[in-house]
Amino acid sequence: MLNASTLTNTELIDLWLHGKSTNTVDGYRRYATRFFTSVGNKPMQDITLMDFQLWQMSLKSSDNSQRVAIGAIKSLFSFAKQLGVVSANLGVLVKSPKAKNRLAERILTQEEVHLLINSTTNGRDRTLVRLLYFAGLRVSELCALKWRDLKARGDGGQITVFGKGDKTRTVLVGAGVWRDIQELKDNAKKDDPVFVSAKGGHLCRSMVFHIVKNAAYRAGLEGNVSPHWLRHSHASHSLDRGAPIHLLQKTLGHSSVAITEMYLHARPTDSSGLYLPDDE
Numbered sequence: 001m002l003n004a005s006t007l008t009n010t011e012l013i014d015l016w017l018h019g020k021s022t023n024t025v026d027g028y029r030r031y032a033t034r035f036f037t038s039v040g041n042k043p044m045q046d047i048t049l050m051d052f053q054l055w056q057m058s059l060k061s062s063d064n065s066q067r068v069a070i071g072a073i074k075s076l077f078s079f080a081k082q083l084g085v086v087s088a089n090l091g092v093l094v095k096s097p098k099a100k101n102r103l104a105e106r107i108l109t110q111e112e113v114h115l116l117i118n119s120t121t122n123g124r125d126r127t128l129v130r131l132l133y134f135a136g137l138r139v140s141e142l143c144a145l146k147w148r149d150l151k152a153r154g155d156g157g158q159i160t161v162f163g164k165g166d167k168t169r170t171v172l173v174g175a176g177v178w179r180d181i182q183e184l185k186d187n188a189k190k191d192d193p194v195f196v197s198a199k200g201g202h203l204c205r206s207m208v209f210h211i212v213k214n215a216a217y218r219a220g221l222e223g224n225v226s227p228h229w230l231r232h233s234h235a236s237h238s239l240d241r242g243a244p245i246h247l248l249q250k251t252l253g254h255s256s257v258a259i260t261e262m263y264l265h266a267r268p269t270d271s272s273g274l275y276l277p278d279d280e
Contacts, residue, residue: 007085009036012044016079021164023140023205031072044080049090056094063097070096103266105223108233112221116212116230119219125211127180128195128203132212132227135159135171136234136252139205139227148190150181157181163253171251235263 007015013032017025036042038058039051052073059066074091081089108116113133120126132142141161149160155175162168173181184194195203208227216225223229231252238248249260 007044007083009041009044012080012083012085013076015083016076019166021140027068028072028075031069032076034069035073035076044085045087047086047090049093052090052094067096070094103232103262106229106232107236107263107267108221108225108229110233110237112219113230113233113237115219116215116221116225119215120211121214123180124184124195125215127177127184128208128211129215129230130177130180131173132208132230133234134173134177135161136231136238137161137171138163138231138253139208142195142227143193143202143205143208145194146191147185147188147194150194152178161253165253165255167253169250169253232263235260236267239263240267240269 009032013029016032017028020028035055038055039047042051055073056066056070059069061069074094074096077086077089077091080086117126117129117133120129128142131137132139141163144162145159151158151160153172155178156173157178159171159173160168161171181194188194193202195208197203197207212227212230213225235248235252238251239245245260245264246257248263249257252260254260
């Protein structure tokens with residue numbers, strides 16, 4: 001039987017991260033380790049609100065990075081409270097910094113998406129970028145794809161995606177993207193990766209970032225363009241062309257339509273200022 005009072009910090013972290021995705025585990029473990037180091041490796045139950053606040057004040061990264069770090073530790077405290085390791089959740093008393101919503105800056109125009117696609121250097125990379133955009137996939141979802149996850153549907157195809165929160169969804173792609181994907185198959189078996197690394201396994205996240213950034217550089221696009229910008233662009237362009245918001249929610253795998261609605265606010269189609277006379 002679990003005795004919460006005798007758990008070490010390392011054991012607590014392991015329990016907290018159990019079942020989470022590899023990327024979440026790597027990031028959250030790093031934040032938790034740094035947090036415990038900053039408080040002198042005190043047992044969780046001995047950490048005070050002042051400890052938490054002093055750690056927060058020591059964060060020197062951007063507001064967005066600080067929010068992620070603070071969110072991770074707040075999650076850890078919430079878990080510790082549920083487990084009975086601490087009697088009170090100090091995380092509820094700690095506020096994360098506010099930041100400007102920069103989503104609109106991360107949405108490419110359709111012309112920029114085409115430039116990005118056409119600036120790739122080979123067929124695999126071009127198909128990779130096209131799939132990120134046309135299917136709205138997360139990087140981890142794209143990297144994990146196996147040929148068994150793909151199935152023909154008419155002239156196009158469907159892709160079974162195992163995504164965030166251990167949720168499975170199905171995404172349809174058109175004939176052009178489907179043909180591009182099929183050209184990569186060669187003699188691959190059903191359990192082989194769709195996007196193959198130089199060593200023969202699944203392409204890693206960092207390589208996908210590298211491919212997109214290099215293509216963006218060649219295309220002359222400004223900003224720190226990443227694969228997720230293509231997902232943002234998919235969402236915005238789909239809504240611009242009349243896609244129902246609930247359909248977009250299902251395609252992107254959002255847990256709530258409220259998350260999907262942020263794209264409506266990022267690029268509105270109307271504004272009260274447009275109703276005012278402009279004589280210039």
